[in-house]
Every structure is written in C-alpha cells, then in structure tokens.
Amino acid sequence: MSDPVALLRSMLAIRAFEDALAAHPEAGFQLLSSGEEAVAVGLCAALDADDQLLSSGRSIGPALARGLDPDRVMAELLGRATGPCKGKGGRGHLAEPAAGFFGAHAVVGGNLTIAAGVALAMKLGRRAGIVACVFGDGACGAGALHETLNIAALWKLPLLLVCDNNGWSVSTPRAEALAPRKLSDLASPFGIPGMTVDGMDVLAVRDAARALAGRIRAGEGPAFLECVAERFASHSTATRETRSPAELEAVRARCPIRRLAMALSSEGTLAPDAWRALERDATDAAARAIRYAEASPPTDVAEITRDVG
Amino acid sequence: MSPKSPAMSAERPAATKVFFREAIARALTEAMHRDPRVIVLGQDVGRHGGAYREFAGLHAAFGADRVRDMPVAEASIVGVGVGAAAAGLRPLVSITYMDFVMLGLDALVNYGAKVRYKTGGQLHAPIVVKTTAGAKGQGVAHSQSLEAWLVGVPGLKVVAPSTPADAYGLLASALEEEDPVVYVDHKRLFPIAGWVPDAPVRVPIGRAVVRRHGAHVTIATHSYMCRVADAAADRLAGAGIDCEIVDLRTLWPLDVATVASSVARTGALLTLEEGQMACGIGAELAYRVREEIGTMRVARLGAARAPISGNPRLESASLPSPDDVVAAVRGLVEPDRRPTARTP
Secondary structure, eight states: OOSHHHHHHHHHHHHHHHHHHHTOGGGOOOOOOTTOHHHHHHHHTTOOTTOEEEEOSOOHHHHHHTTOOHHHHHHHHTTBTTSTTTTSSOTTOOOBGGGTEEEEOOSTTTTHHHHHHHHHHHHHTTOSOOEEEEEEGGGGGSHHHHHHHHHHHHTTOOEEEEEEEOSEETTEEGGGTOOOSSGGGGGGGGTOOEEEEETTOHHHHHHHHHHHHHHHHTTOOOEEEEEEOOOOSOSSTTSOOOSOHHHHHHHHTTOHHHHHHHHHHHTTSSOHHHHHHHHHHHHHHHHHHHHHHHHSOBOOGGGGGSSOO | OOOBOTTOOSSSOOEEEEEHHHHHHHHHHHHHHHOTTEEEEETTOSTTOOTTSTTTTHHHHHOTTTEEEOOSOHHHHHHHHHHHHHTTOEEEEEESSGGGGGGGHIIIIIIITTHHHHTTTSOOOOOEEEEEESOSSOOTTSOOOOHHHHHTSTTOEEEOOSSHHHHHHHHHHHTTOSSOEEEEEEGGGTTOEEEEESSOOOOOTTOOEEEEOOSSEEEEEOTTHHHHHHHHHHHHHHTTOOEEEEEOOEEETTOHHHHHHHHHHHSEEEEEEEEESTTOHHHHHHHHHHHHHOOOEEEEEEEOSSOOOSSHHHHHHHSOOHHHHHHHHHHHHSGGGOOOOOOO
16 A cells, blocks of 8 residues: 555545546535645555544545545535535545544644544553544644643653644745744654654655654654645635745645656656556546546435434 | 431432532442443542542542543643544543633534534534533632523533432433533532432433422523522512422423423513523523413523622622512513513
C-alpha cells in the first residue's frame, strides 16, 4: 500500500475525484484538498487497519487516502442515500468508522478533544491501534489544541496530531494569525515530540508519520507532525480567491503529484505509458464515482427525523 | 445519614433516607459495577469525591483509570467525554457549575448531539453531562439556570430532579441512554434529604409527576422551584386555593400530556422556573399545553432579566419567591387581582 507508485496512485485518485466533484456544484459548495494530497496519503501510509483517523472539514483527501470507497464518498458528497452517512453528513462530515475513518468535523479545532476521547477509549479498552487527527494551521490558534496537547501528554494517549499547514485561514495568512515560528514547536512545552516536514513530499510525510506512529505504538504517548503544504484553490468552492494568478501559478508549480511522478520517472521506476495509465485510471474511477452517485437515490427527506437521538 | 424507612409495610417498599449526593453516588456505583464502560471525568471527581461529595467512594472503588480528575478546562472535559462516548465508553462528565457548560458547548452541541445524525447512525455518544444550576450566593457567573438553552438543541435530553429518589432514578436512566443527557442538580437541594427506594427504581426520562393535587390551578415547575411552589401552595391552601404541582423532572422530551391533563382539570397554568423566561421552559410548555387543550388561563414566572448578583438582597429579589407564586396564582384564579407582570 505504501510503495511510491501506490502513493502516487492514491494522490492521483484524490485529485481526479475532486476535479470531477467540482464540476457538480448542485449539491452545494465543497472543501477541496488539491495541493494537500501528500499530507493525507503520506499519513495514511503510516496507519494500520486498527487505527482511527479523524480530520477537519477538508476531508476528501483523508477519507479517500484511508481507503473509503470513492463511489460511496461521492454519493455522500452529492447527497445520496448510498453515502456512508446516508447523505446526511456530506461535505465536512464524512465518516466511516468501520473503515478506520472515525470522521471529519467541520468546526475548526473541533475534532481535537474528540480525538483525545477516542484515544482514551482505545487506551482504556486496551484496544490495538492509535488515533490520528488531522487539522489545519487555522486550528493552531485555538485553545482546543492547548487543552488536547496537555491531556494527551498527561495521560500518554495514543494520539498522533497532524497539522496540515496550508498557510491560510480562509484569507488570513499564517504569519498574520499565528505567532510560533514552527507549529510543531507548540508540542514541546508538553514534552510531546514534534516534527515539521515538507507537506508537498509524500515520502517525507510517510516516513515522519511512520516514525512518530511507531513511538506511539510503543506506548510512548502522543506526537505532533506539522506538514507544510499548499492549498491550490480558494478555501472552498464558494470562497473568493485572494491570491493573484501569478501567486497561484507559483504555488501550483509545487504540485506533490508531479513532484513524485518526475522523481520516479527520472529514477526509471515510472515509464511514460505507465504514468498515462495511472492518470487514466484515476480519471475513469472518478467518472465511475460520479455515475454511481447519480444513479443512487437522493437521501429521503424522512431521514430528517431519523438518527436525531 | 441513612435511617431506614419507619413506614415499612407490605404496601410500601423499603426505602432509605439519603441526601442527593448519596443518591447520585449510589446510581453511579451501581452503574459502574454493572458496566465497565461507565467512567467519570471531571474536576475534583477523584480522591476529593466531588465538589458536593457526590462522587465519594468512587475513586477508591473503581480506581484512577475510571474516575479521572481533569484540568480546569471544560472544553476538553466535555470534548474528551463525547469522543470517548462515540468510541464505545459511557462517560459521565462532571461540570461543577452549569455556567461553565458554556465552555464545553461546542463539543456537546456540535458533536455529541449531532454525531448520530451526521454519521447516519454509524456513531452515537452515550454521555451524561452532570452539572449544578441555581443561585446560592455565588454571583453572576456561578448562579445561572440554563436548561432552556440546552432544550433548544436537537439530540440532547435534559433532566433536573427535585428529590433524592428522582436524582437516583433519573441518573440511573441517563447512564443507560444511548445519546447525550444533561443532568442538572441544584445547589439548594444538596442539603435536603429524602426517601429513596432500596430497590433500583429507575425514573423514566420524559415523564413528569404530580407532586401535589389541587383543583384550582396547575403549577408546572422543576428542580428547586418545586419547593418554592410547595411553600406557596401551603399558604394558598389556607386561603382556600388548591394548587396542583407538576414536577416536570425531564425538560426534554417534555411531558406535555401530564401537564395538559392537569390543566384540563384546573383550567389555569402557572409556569415557574429559575432561569430566564424569554424562550424559556415556561414559554415552550405553555404554548404546547395550549395546543393540546385550547383556551386556558396562563401566567409564567422566572428570573428577572438581569444577571444574578452575589449580593444576597439582589439575588433573592432576582428570583421567583413564594410571594411571587402566591401573587401569580391569585392573579390566575381571581382575574381582577392580576398582578403586574414582570417584563421579560
């Protein structure tokens, strides 16, 4: 699952899926992760079947990288009954705990204390597995992170905190929102090991996540991984882009998919026709997911009063 | 204190007179023996045994893994509890003052109350948030009764006992619910003892009870205000006005049927709460009772629309008193003596 070609395939699948989804605005706006695929894919390469992953609302990358069925994820995002959440969660709230994706939560920083609770349940239940929680740099200015770091360190929770630092809180650049020089420094007052890696390098993310997950699996308590990434589009498909075309062009030149593909072809492990086949497979799979979702029944309005508790 | 019931007979089941804190500790002890998934999280819940000693003995009996002290950080107390609940545990989290439930509302409202819905039933959060409402001289940020806020959240159930038997019975029921329950004690009830059946008698969530029978007016209330209503009813009885008091016990789901059936007999409803009246329990209840039975005479009482000062003179003037209840009831049963309404 985690050899470089598999990582490339996984990143391509996310990109093609989101490109196909973006052509279907009828189900509302979407939170796309183009540019940040390496964070989700590199992290998931370090996770085992018994682990649970939680994410922010920017959850398509994490959900697909974790191995959720793209057909059903597309159905969820297009409001169909065949989605894992019956089309009731949708964008920002994808979840399939049975597949190791405990779920996304679209409140910035809102999944951090929840993830600590999931980790506590795993620890007390002596269950195998660790919990990983992906959040944006936007969550690093919130008190929830401080509270989570504190309790996770105190209780030695099996929790891997992964900051997908795309540099923006909607329109506010990181430098205008957050004081720390490195976001992984936030972990050090709690004695939590922290690392900062290039989030556009899927192999670097995978290797760092594996190293930190290994410590956690050995019972050494939580760890913090900052992945410095780029967001290729605006905050959401409904949000104005504040960067200039020239800035965006420079950002997109750092594409993590092209970077890995070029590295693999220059070392001779990816022939041009193999690359074209990977691209075609990803596009075909995305088109299949759209067809599956469109052929699925819309979520019945009677669902409004079900699962309310 | 644990005297045995003096009136033990074939008709009356054995009971023991206990304080609220003892009833709470008993419900938790039994639940923790029965179900290893039940844990307690919060501030001062461990060796200290709880701010009101309502967790006394749990740490010694079940250990620090299951009875966990947490930092003074309510957002994470509730968040960790809700996350652990969604992942298979059954936590009770203690928030010493209801005012500080606010700090945990994101996790409770945006996650706990919605996780069953948003995951299409894949996850649910069987958590009990136990907290204490009511004014007892502690000032503007330690005195509020915010039940009505929580009633506005789909996915939350809210219970508030007025007797030790209901404290035991409602908490025992709450600990077996599959979705979040907010259990609300009241500071002025802790010094009061009452009979609790020795058998494990649950109080079902969503069921009100008639505490006092009367023909002339229905007073619907909950928690400590049941005692204010009762004091007023004693005085009114001397003047020939018989009050029926309905203790709501559960604020969501509201037992409208029990109140409506009482008001259908008495023809008049006074709602009485310690919280704010605007969008309050009384407003909701009065409207729904009216939907059930059509016309009725109705009035409501609640706190003045002002912060609750720690100054005892101001505090007591902010809250409904037996005098206020007497005047409001007289206004309902003798319409020409309607008192000046307190502006919400």
